[in-house]
Amino acid sequence: MKDALEYFRANLVNMIAKYEGEYVAIIEDKIIAHGKDVKKVYQEAKDKFPKKIVFLGQVPRKEALIL
Amino acid sequence: MRKCFKFAKENSSSLGIVYRLIAKVGLKDVNGDMFELSLLVDSGADITILSKRIGDIMGVNVEEGEAKVFRGIVGEMIAYVHKIPLFINGREFETRVAFALSEVPNLLGRLDIFKNFEISFRKEEDFCFSD
Numbered sequence: 311m312k313d314a315l316e317y318f319r320a321n322l323v324n325m326i327a328k329y330e331g332e333y334v335a336i337i338e339d340k341i342i343a344h345g346k347d348v349k350k351v352y353q354e355a356k357d358k359f360p361k362k363i364v365f366l367g368q369v370p371r372k373e374a375l376i377l
Numbered sequence: 378m379r380k381c382f383k384f385a386k387e388n389s390s391s392l393g394i395v396y397r398l399i400a401k402v403g404l405k406d407v408n409g410d411m412f413e414l415s416l417l418v419d420s421g422a423d424i425t426i427l428s429k430r431i432g433d434i435m436g437v438n439v440e441e442g443e444a445k446v447f448r449g450i451v452g453e454m455i456a457y458v459h460k461i462p463l464f465i466n467g468r469e470f471e472t473r474v475a476f477a478l479s480e481v482p483n484l485l486g487r488l489d490i491f492k493n494f495e496i497s498f499r500k501e502e503d504f505c506f507s508d
Binding site: 372 | 382387397410423430431480482483
């Protein structure tokens with residue numbers, strides 16, 4: 311089975327360009343839903359694939375972080 | 378147990394290419410179904426912090442938690458502490474987590490987590506959690 315985190319990590323540069331500041335719901339290597347409200351994103355993915363484990367990736371903003 | 382995660386390469390507007398420590402944890406939703414969440418591993422964070430809407434997915438009544446003041450680099454905030462089951466590589470840890478009412482970068486902090494592992498950072502390649 312393909313790993314959703316690995317897909318998220320490998321495609322993060324492109325995701326920041328498209329989904330900056332959003333969450334993406336990934337199952338294996340497919341983005342199922344995206345948006346700013348993580349609960350809605352999760353629910354949309356679960357409605358489509360109720361038996362699958364949903365991975366939620368928080369797409370960072372483009373600025374560097376100091377935490 | 379040994380679980381390694383590769384650094385995530387990002388192109389920041391401030392510094393160009395940076396490498397971040399993004400890990401994956403398991404959490405349970407309101408129906409008991411497992412879901413996974415990306416977290417930034419932050420050895421400078423005393424506690425794991427999650428956005429309220431993550432708590433909503435889990436069925437946690439966030440504001441019924443213990444309200445505590447936390448200080449970050451740009452000021453202080455109130456967050457609500459709950460003890461929740463958090464899974465790393467399938468292993469469960471009862472973890473105190475602070476839920477912020479606003480949207481925050483979700484961070485994996487030290488409390489209840491780091492004491493269970495030897496954590497190593499290998500150049501800009503990967504980082505590993507080991508027993």
